Amino acid sequence: MTIDYIILGQRIGYLRRQKGLSQEELAERADLSREFINMIENNKTRLGVDSLINIANSLGVSADDILVDCLEHSTSTADSELHRLLLDCTETEEYILTHMAKALKAILSSRGI
Numbered sequence: 496m497t498i499d500y501i502i503l504g505q506r507i508g509y510l511r512r513q514k515g516l517s518q519e520e521l522a523e524r525a526d527l528s529r530e531f532i533n534m535i536e537n538n539k540t541r542l543g544v545d546s547l548i549n550i551a552n553s554l555g556v557s558a559d560d561i562l563v564d565c566l567e568h569s570t571s572t573a574d575s576e577l578h579r580l581l582l583d584c585t586e587t588e589e590y591i592l593t594h595m596a597k598a599l600k601a602i603l604s605s606r607g608i
Contacts, residue, residue, distance in 0.1 A: 498541075498562075499564055500538050500541055501538045502564050502579075502582065503535075503542075503561065503562070503564070504535050504536040504537060504538050505536070505582040505583055506560075506561055506563075506564075506582060507532075507535055507536055507550060507554075507561060508536040508582075509581060509582050509589075510554045510556055510560070510561070511532075511536075511554065512586060512589070514554055514555070516554075518532045518533055518536070521550065521553055521554070524553035525546070525549040525550045525552075525553040526549055527546060527549065527550075531546075532550075535550075547561065547562075564579075577596065580592070581593070
């Protein structure tokens with residue numbers, strides 16, 4: 496299976512935003528440049544294993560969570576249709592969809608579904 500660098504960059508951007516980090520903050524934590532993080536998130540460059548591990552550690556996630564679409568065998572929770580839907584959302588869209596999903600889940604739970 497080949498690496499989809501577009502999705503990989505989107506997932507890194509999504510995870511970064513979920514942690515409330517700017518590109519600059521992630522770059523500093525991962526000992527990379529902000530420009531490099533921007534290029535990864537916008538599919539302008541490819542990252543190596545060292546950078547991937549630094550980014551995963553800086554985000555507090557496993558490399559599996561970042562590479563989930565590239566792996567044939569993964570136990571990551573990131574491999575869901577809902578998660579993939581959120582990858583290319585704006586912050587506002589992500590906020591609305593997340594709150595709608597939480598509300599819907601509460602309704603389903605209250606009905607025993």
